[in-house]
Amino acid sequence: MNRQPPKWADRFLQWYCRPELLEEIQGDAYELFYRKATLHPRQAKIQFVWNVLRFFKWSNIKRTKRNYSLNSPTMIKSYLTTGIRNLFRHPLNGSINILGLSLAVAIAITTFIVIDNQLHADHFHRNIDRIYQVTSYVKIDKGTEEWSDSPIMLGPSMLQEQTNIESFTRIEYGNADIRYNQNVFNEQVWFVDPSFFEIFSFPILAGDQQGLKTKNQIVLESSIAKKYFGEADPIGQSLSLKFRERDKQEFIISAVFERPTGSTLYPSIFLSMDSFQDMQPDKINDWGYKVDGTFILLRADRSIAEVKNHMRSFVRDQNAASPQWLVDEYHFRPFKGLGLVSHEIISSISQGSQMEGLVSLAVIASFLLILASLNYMNVTVATVATRLKEIGIRKVIGGQKKQIITQFLTENFLMCSLALVVGGIISYLFMLPGFNALFPSNILFEFSSGNIMFLFFAGLLFFIGLISGAYPAFYIASFQPIEILRGKEKFGQKSLFSRVLLTFQFTFAFITMVGSFVFIDNSIHLKNKDWGYQHDNLMAVRVEEKDKYLTLRNQLTSNPNVVHLAGADNHIGKSDDKITLTHHEQQIETIDFRVGYNYLEAMNIRLVEGRTFTQTIQSDEVESVVINETFGKKLGWARPIGQMIEIDSVKRYVIGVVADFHYKGFYDVLGPAMFRVAKEDDFNFLAIQVREGHMNEVQEQVKSFWQNIAPYDTYEGFVQDDVFASFNQNNNAHVQLLTFVCLITIILASLGLLGLVFFNTTRRMKEYSIRKVMGATGEQIFQLMNKDYVIILSTAFILGAPSGFFLVNSLIQKVYPDPKGANPLPFILAVSIMMAVVAITVTTQLVRITKQSPSEVLRND
Amino acid sequence: MKGSYLGELEELVLLHVGILYPNAYGVAVMDEIEKQARRSLNISAVHSVLTRLEEKGLLKSKMSDPTEERGGRRKRIFLLTAAGKRSLEEANELRNQLFSQIPKVALQFRLA
Structure with a gap:
């Protein structure tokens, strides 16, 4: 009989069918097929496939076999015991290893919190999805610029002519001297429309929930209220403000609000737009006068596109009134995420971090994390040398490959969880406070939601657990027990993989080091730069009258x-x-x-x-x-x-x-x-x-x-040296951040190196002992040990140093117009530091070898 | 009580297993049902019913010798058990009893 049923259908049947039912089912299907095949081969095939599909039902499908023989819970307990014992057997190495991982984890956690905070900035505003800022595209010589400023008349006119918007608020900055006891403070105030407090949801801590109702009222931020009134209740108190070249004016405090940490708006004192009108009555109806910002609240069921269509006449009104600043069009920026694009808007009211900055932070953090995980992995693979017998025995007494993999993965996830906890503590105690101090901010150790926190930690654990654990687990499980127990397994001697890894690590270390040094060098150069005049003994005072x-x-x-x-x-x-x-x-x-x-x-x-x-x-x-x-x-x-x-x-x-x-x-x-x-x-x-x-x-x-x-005016004197203080502070923050990243990379690289050198010496202890017996000096052994690392280090330097230099140098060229030229110092510094690190690491192990008596080592065999 | 109830298709298959004694297996049962009752069933449906009846204890099975027509595979031959025979008798009895209770008139009316 040459006609056969379709092979794939037959295979499918064999694949799903329960073995005890297969024979009769397959038999019946074949019988029916053969009966028809001689006359109608095509139909027979279709029928066969149809029958196979009809047989595909629950009662016929193979059940997965239970893990009947492996008694897993008991074994997991055994895995944990061996894991912990193993950790205690090499306490120094184990803790160094976990610490390295924890450092990277701490950086990852801190970075995530910072990014999470920035991405969810302003989310405490209930209406955030409906708030838009109206910006102006203003014509300049070449093209247009986007200004935060918009005509003072724009908000009221839009509300009058459009049903799409619910309300608007303008924001106009002002400066006032506020006298308290003997001191006078100069404070920035925001003139806003009363609807500000309906549009934005700054929490009102005390006083009137509506904030400003009449023009003689003032609303203070909680820290400002504390500054003037301490613990006393400020509500209903009066405060006298003096605006430039005007008389004092009394205001009644109607409310105190809080500025949450996730805010990209930084108001501290609110006054009513009506008080602004009183002070500058000619401005309020002038299309040519611009306020610092206009925000609108869109009606819930409308789209912003509808609002955009009705802006033509407002462009005409503005351009007629101020021909020197021609507006091309008005643009609507969603308030959600405004902080992330605030650098695109000239004198933006919202001040957030640039997306690029956040991305580069995330990249650095993931880089360090991968580095630390690989580091950990490298050492784990090396550690296995001391556990070969255990693996061999496990296999001989019936341990399956799957079980060995499970064992090492379990052990690894345990260590990673430990690193996660330690990393969390480091982040909470040191890194986040450090970050807040470096870039003046007030980010709390919290996540925008519980789900995000859970997902982040689970993802992090999975990520580091897998990167650091998968390769060793599979590698170890593949050993042949007989080879191990006969002592034939030549383990780790030609592990190209770990060398490549170490080279990669050191390359990265060199990139960051040389890069940081170039940057720091340039910063020092800027700090000592000639300002073009002698600024040491200069001071100035602001005096306006x-x-x-x-x-x-x-x-x-x-x-x-x-x-x-x-x-x-x-x-x-x-x-x-x-x-x-x-x-x-x-x-x-x-x-x-x-x-x-x-x-x-x-x-x-x-x-x-x-x-x-x-x-x-x-x-x-x-x-x-x-x-x-x-x-x-x-x-x-x-x-x-x-x-x-x-x-x-x-x-x-x-x-x-x-x-x-x-x-x-x-x-x-x-x-x-x-x-x-x-x-x-x-x-x-x-x-x-x-x-x-x-x-x-x-x-x-x-x-x-x-x-x-002038008892009612703020004293604004300053030393000329300080005029670029904010620039210098910014610069210093970058230098410190880079130094920190640099330090961490060096630590990680040297930890990786230490782990490797340690186990390599352990493995070659016998060889060294024999060499010592034969009369080798410490110096010769030192050379022997170093040969490998010198090669790795030189490769890393050749790859890393130039890339670090070009990377950072191109950045500097872009940012600073007058950078310091190339300089051999960063390279020399980087090499010296690395050489020192390697020398110290190798020397500690050399000491170990020298102290070890050869007879001790050799007697064991 | 679960398993005591005999479905219509189950009864049909059970009867045919009896008829085909001692050669009742999946394809044979399917063919016989088509011939006698003019009902065309899919082979998988026949299998499910046979398995179900075996689980209920109304049928027992054994493997036959290998046959050429099935590519050298064995058949599973089904046989009636005592319980199977009894349940067939019960079903038959119940039917006859019920049938006899139908008034003549109703039948005549129907036949007319």
């Missing part, structure tokens, strides 16, 4: 410790006002400083050529400017002195050129800058050059003078 300025100046003139005094409208380091001016049809944008006559001398600005302003030359006030070198270069002037420029059609002539100086942080390229003479009425700052070594003294004096002159 002429009479106060004059009084303060007169009181200081006679002071022997004051070398120079000068007023200025805007001050170097505090302002970068830009203006556009023309020179023979050519336009140039420049930073504009309007200063007093001897300001350049007081600030130690270096004169390159020409002269500075002189009070006796009358024309200086109206038609002279002093420029910096870049200004002249930009316009291609060979001889800048005497060149003519026009500012708003007024001609001015260059009388002097000064050296370039830093007026901002170090992120930007230095652009053209110029000085011109300002009137005393416009002065906002008093710059003071102090005699060497008398800075503190003078500062105290100025402060006490100020308290007499």
Whole structure:
């Protein structure tokens, strides 16, 4: 009979069918098939398949056999016992190993909490899905910029003409001096519409839940309330605020709110928009005036697209009123996730972390985690050398491969859980507080939800458990018992895998080390960078009213410790006002400083050529400017002195050129800058050059003078050294973070190395002992031991160091306009540190070998 | 009591196992039912019923010698047990008893 039923169907039947039923079922199916096959072969085949499918029912399907013989629970207990005993047998190594893993776990946990916190920022607002910020696309020379600012009229007009929005609130920043006892504090206040508290859900701790109702009310953030009133109840108290160049005004505290840690908005004091109207009545109906932000609350059943369609007329109104800032269109930014994109919006109200930053944090953390897990794995594989007999015996007395795998995975998951707990503790006690201190923040050790926490920890355990445990478990289970017990298993001698792994680890260590060193080197270079002027003995005070300025100046003139005094409208380091001016049809944008006559001398600005302003030359006030070198270069002037420029059609002539100086942080390229003479009425700052070594003294004096002159105004004096403080702080935070990552990588790499060296020496103890008996010196053995690691280390260095350098250097080139060039120092440092680490590690083991008496080792055989 | 009730198809299969004695196995039963009762069943359905009857203790089975027509496989030959015979008798008796109780008139009316 050559006709056969379809093979696949037959196989399928054999696969699913219970063995005890197979013969009769298959027999019947075959019988029916053969009966039909001679006449209708096709039909017979179809029928066969059909029958096979019909037989596929529960009663015929094979049952999986129970693990009848393995008695698992008892065995798991035995696995745990051996695991724990094994840990105690090598306590040092075990704990080092777990500690290494814990460090990486702690970093992972901390990173996750930070990212989780940032991604769920602002989620405490009940209406978050319906809140949008209206931003403006403003036309500039090339393309458009997205501004947080929008016309003051926009919010009310939208509410009037559109049914799609439920309410709106504008936010306008203001500054007020608040006097309390003898001290005056300058605080930022937010003028908002009363609907602010309906749209946003900042928790109200005390007072009126609606926040602001009338225009003489004020709402304080809890820490501000504490600052002024301590533990006393602030509700109903009054506070007097003084706005610049205005009289004092009393406000009644109506509520105290809390700013949750997950907020990307940072309000501290709220006042009503109506009080703003009282102060600036001409602004409130002016399409040309812009508030710092407008937020709308969309109606629940509407889409934002419907709102967008009705914005044309508002663009026209705004552009008619302020032709100097033409708006292309209005854009609606969802409040949910606004913090993550806040860097795209100019002067954004919401301030969150950039997505890129979070991603790079996550990448670093996972990298370290993988590294630590592989490390752990490497050592586990090496440790197996000491457990070969156990595995052999287990196999001989009937242990199956599956059981051995289970044993090692169980053991591994146990260790990983331990690492998870230790890592959690490290993160809670050290890393998260450290992070909060480094990047001033207030992130709590908590997760956005219980589910996320559970998933994260389960995922983490699974991840490290599997990465670190899978390979050793399968590897170990594959040993032949006879080979092991005969002592023939040449274990780990040519384990290419662990060498590749170690090379990879050290490569990574070199990348981070060289990278960090390059970055740190550059930071030091920035810190010591020439600012373009001598800033050591300079201080300045903000004084905005002429009479106060004059009084303060007169009181200081006679002071022997004051070398120079000068007023200025805007001050170097505090302002970068830009203006556009023309020179023979050519336009140039420049930073504009309007200063007093001897300001350049007081600030130690270096004169390159020409002269500075002189009070006796009358024309200086109206038609002279002093420029910096870049200004002249930009316009291609060979001889800048005497060149003519026009500012708003007024001609001015260059009388002097000064050296370039830093007026901002170090992120930007230095652009053209110029000085011109300002009137005393416009002065906002008093710059003071102090005699060497008398800075503190003078500062105290100025402060006490100020308290007499202006008891209701905040004293805003500062040392010139501090003007870039926030830049430096930011820079320092990065340096510290990098140093930390660098340190962890070194620790992980050296732990991995230590584990490996330790077990390699254990394994080769016999060899070394024989060598010692034959007369080898410690030095020779040291060389022998080091040969391997030198190769690994050199490979890692060749791969890692240049990549680290190029990676970080390209970053620096991008961020800083004037970076420090290549420098051999980072490379030398990295190599020396690594060599030291390797030398120390290997030496500890060498000591072990030297101390070990050869007879002890050899007698055992 | 579970297992005491005999379904219609079960009764049919049980009868045919009796008829085919001593050669009752899956395909034979299926063929015989088609011939006698003109009911076309799938072989898997016959198998399920046979298995069920065996579980109820109404049938017993043994393996036959290998046969060429089944690719050298053996058949499972089903035989009536005493319990199987008794339940057939009971079913038959019950049916006759019930049938006899039908009034003549009703039958005549029906036949007319």
